[in-house]
Amino acid sequence: MLAFLLVALALTAISGFPALIFRGRKGEVVSAAIAVAGAASGLTAVVSTLRSGASHTATAQWQLPNAALALRLDPLAAAFLVPIFILGAAASIYALGYWPASEQRSAPRVRVFLGILLAGMAAVVVAAHAILFLFAWETMALASFFLIAADDRDGEVREAAWIYLIATHIGTLGLFAMFVVLRLLNGTFALGPVAEAGAIASTALFLLAIFGFGLKAGIVPLHFWLPGAHANAPSHVSAILSGAMLKVGIYGLARTLSWFDAPPGWWGGFLVAVGLLGALAAMLLAIGEADMKRALAWSSIENVGIIIAALGVATFGRATGSAALAAIGLAAAILHVWNHSLFKGLLFFGAGSVLHATGTRRVDLLGGLLQRMPVTGATFIVGAIAASALPGANGFVSEALLYYGFFVVAPTGSMLGLGAALLALVGALAVVSFVRLTGTIMLGSARSTHASHAHEAEPSMRFALGFLSALVLLAGLFPAAPVSPLSAIAPGTREHVAPFLDVITLPVQITAVSSALLLLALVAATKRSPRHVTWDCGYAAPTARMQYSARSLGEWISERLVPRFFRPKVRGTIPAGSFPTSASFAVETHEPFGESIYKPAAATWARRAMRFRWLQQGHLPSYLLYIFLTLVAGICWAVVYPLLGELQ
Numbered sequence: 001m002l003a004f005l006l007v008a009l010a011l012t013a014i015s016g017f018p019a020l021i022f023r024g025r026k027g028e029v030v031s032a033a034i035a036v037a038g039a040a041s042g043l044t045a046v047v048s049t050l051r052s053g054a055s056h057t058a059t060a061q062w063q064l065p066n067a068a069l070a071l072r073l074d075p076l077a078a079a080f081l082v083p084i085f086i087l088g089a090a091a092s093i094y095a096l097g098y099w100p101a102s103e104q105r106s107a108p109r110v111r112v113f114l115g116i117l118l119a120g121m122a123a124v125v126v127a128a129h130a131i132l133f134l135f136a137w138e139t140m141a142l143a144s145f146f147l148i149a150a151d152d153r154d155g156e157v158r159e160a161a162w163i164y165l166i167a168t169h170i171g172t173l174g175l176f177a178m179f180v181v182l183r184l185l186n187g188t189f190a191l192g193p194v195a196e197a198g199a200i201a202s203t204a205l206f207l208l209a210i211f212g213f214g215l216k217a218g219i220v221p222l223h224f225w226l227p228g229a230h231a232n233a234p235s236h237v238s239a240i241l242s243g244a245m246l247k248v249g250i251y252g253l254a255r256t257l258s259w260f261d262a263p264p265g266w267w268g269g270f271l272v273a274v275g276l277l278g279a280l281a282a283m284l285l286a287i288g289e290a291d292m293k294r295a296l297a298w299s300s301i302e303n304v305g306i307i308i309a310a311l312g313v314a315t316f317g318r319a320t321g322s323a324a325l326a327a328i329g330l331a332a333a334i335l336h337v338w339n340h341s342l343f344k345g346l347l348f349f350g351a352g353s354v355l356h357a358t359g360t361r362r363v364d365l366l367g368g369l370l371q372r373m374p375v376t377g378a379t380f381i382v383g384a385i386a387a388s389a390l391p392g393a394n395g396f397v398s399e400a401l402l403y404y405g406f407f408v409v410a411p412t413g414s415m416l417g418l419g420a421a422l423l424a425l426v427g428a429l430a431v432v433s434f435v436r437l438t439g440t441i442m443l444g445s446a447r448s449t450h451a452s453h454a455h456e457a458e459p460s461m462r463f464a465l466g467f468l469s470a471l472v473l474l475a476g477l478f479p480a481a482p483v484s485p486l487s488a489i490a491p492g493t494r495e496h497v498a499p500f501l502d503v504i505t506l507p508v509q510i511t512a513v514s515s516a517l518l519l520l521a522l523v524a525a526t527k528r529s530p531r532h533v534t535w536d537c538g539y540a541a542p543t544a545r546m547q548y549s550a551r552s553l554g555e556w557i558s559e560r561l562v563p564r565f566f567r568p569k570v571r572g573t574i575p576a577g578s579f580p581t582s583a584s585f586a587v588e589t590h591e592p593f594g595e596s597i598y599k600p601a602a603a604t605w606a607r608r609a610m611r612f613r614w615l616q617q618g619h620l621p622s623y624l625l626y627i628f629l630t631l632v633a634g635i636c637w638a639v640v641y642p643l644l645g646e647l648q
Contacts, residue, residue, distance in 0.1 A: 009123060015114075017112060020112050038088075043081075050488050051488070055075075057071065058070070066131065075488040083244045084125070086342075088240065091464070094236045095236050098353070120140035125248065128190065133191065147237045150237070163228060175208070182205065213256070219275070219278055234352070242297070262319060263318060269415065287432060292363050296347050299434075313409070314490075317409075327492030339397065347384070354369060357369075357457065363437065365450050367440060367443070373456045375465065391476075392511060394473075397476060399423070401497065565596070569588040
């Protein structure tokens, strides 16, 4: 199985180079074919590992000091490889119509870095040594930076890319510290169970993992880079970033937690609180968002919070010795990783099709697209149903399983049981957010010439949309299908998870089929009904501006219920006088944590750092002197430290 995986890594890594060498359609098709072949090889290894539950390892010498080329493909790693290979293949096909070289000058390099990103993410997941892990992690980070900055002529794009690069390297510093602590505990950089450690060392390892991996996963309040990056990257890249790259951060946290046999109970409670409160904050911001892709980015942050909460339930179960809670929490986390990758990839592909057809991401400039783009509209609605966790789509299954976990823990009197109420509030806000987003974009009348001249997506784009929407519906209609692979990852799945999934299968199928039949009947009746102008409220010539806008649908929540810190900024001039001559109104959405906390703090420390500008002389002898002094200090430490040990 490692041979299949290595072939997948190699094919994926080189998949973009034919498009760079052979400019034109032929090179792009060859690149897409190589990416699909690599994904097929990788999924072969993944399916076999999940079916057998076996672990495959390989180690080879590496020239770097204290390093080894150590790989491990076990069920946990295989679970996180699923979204990488599925979305990687779908994005490669989707890009044939969405980001072709005939329209985008950056198309060849985007394909090159997309292949490198996919290979880097897969290498991170199977790395069994800290040095190899960090090497693959940095490859993933740099490839993501160049992909986000694909349209580098736009100042907003460049800013989003640089903010991402700074954030990911701050997180990498946390991982450096985490691996140093791990080596102090285990005596090696090999990634594996932690030896006997005190409360301080184990807590330091846990908090550093939260920081380092949380920045990559987008855990609130470490998410500040995410909305801008996902909004400004090409949409098929946004699908990979949201559906796969965020999951790599979650994988790192899940792997770290697996190193402890009996983690403290407060770790679980902390993860549940951070996850659900972050999900709530993300949904409050999504409801007021005016940018289509930024709204989807906030939804990604919400779903990351749900996965983190599920990991918290699993950690609490392990801490208290509850096999049922540990199995339910881990199964819910893995299942939501798979489900979110599918429906969020579908939604970003749908948003890309809308952007490709209209040229705008502004929600209030769209409308009526379901009639002009029926395939894109129908598949986008499927993704919205899944993201709202409604029965019939895959998002409902994993969130229902997490509810079940909270209900299991509630009779024990633990405060963790309150998570069910908080999750219900998050779910209700998600429904409001996607009703607002989908209704404004797909229904009603076109609000601008952008929407009125929209056209259906290219065949390759429609294929990717149909493929992912089919997977979303199949996973939602057959909730018990993943029991076998989940049992290889979460022990106790067949005893504690399978009965619940079996129980909800028939009700979900009945609800979905009856809803579909009712919808078809309504559509058929609508097509036969005569067309008349509806009541025009006394206006002789009603316009599209008279219909509800995205802001009006979410205004009551975003202006009245949301804390002031999360509210969008409203600017305008109120009409005055009997015959007003001018009036203006504008709503500016923002990322409050970055704008109000991180950027001011960064500016303050930048001013302080400027006081040491004198160290940067611009003369080569000065820099050589710095290197010499550093080398002398290192040699002195290498000599003095052993002597101190001998004296003790």
